[in-house]
Amino acid sequence: MYRKPTRRLVLTSAFAEFLITACGGSASSTTAAGSDANQGEFAFGEPADSSNTDRIVEIVATDGLVFDPSDLTATTGETVTFRIVNEGTIIHDFTLGDEVTQDEHEEEMAEMGGMAHEASNAVTVAAGATKELTWTFTQPGTVLIGCHQPGHYDAGMKGQITVGL
Ligand SMILES: [Cu+2]
Incomplete structure (x- = not known):
């Protein structure tokens, strides 16, 4: 069912290296249905248990x-629970990741026609529903958020988390 997306030519080799790791993680969790099997495979942090949230x-x-809000902050080492409240009448999702991860997820969702795509760094939230994603940020930098329902990311359904020291 999962088909590895064609890698974009604009990727640098360093990013491509990361992509293999991150994308492999997403793919395995698609079939593992929410397991923590790919914990630790993201350079910017790792999924965490909500009971440990700061x-x-x-x-x-x-x-x-x-x-x-779409402009957020966190600190390195902090564990944050994102509570996504879908106040709309259509499905939305929430994906954490750097630019490469966001672009990859966008392609995967497009290929699957917007099918739910659960991964350790993403949640899909039905209309009117609320879901949580708990994440530990392990290094300073900028982490992006995005919704990859068809057309949403390009329309601006995105934001950023500035992770300080
Ligand atoms: Cu959306």
């Missing part, structure tokens, strides 16, 4: 194709 951040997803 903070809960509520983010509203709307049919206006925005996340509110």
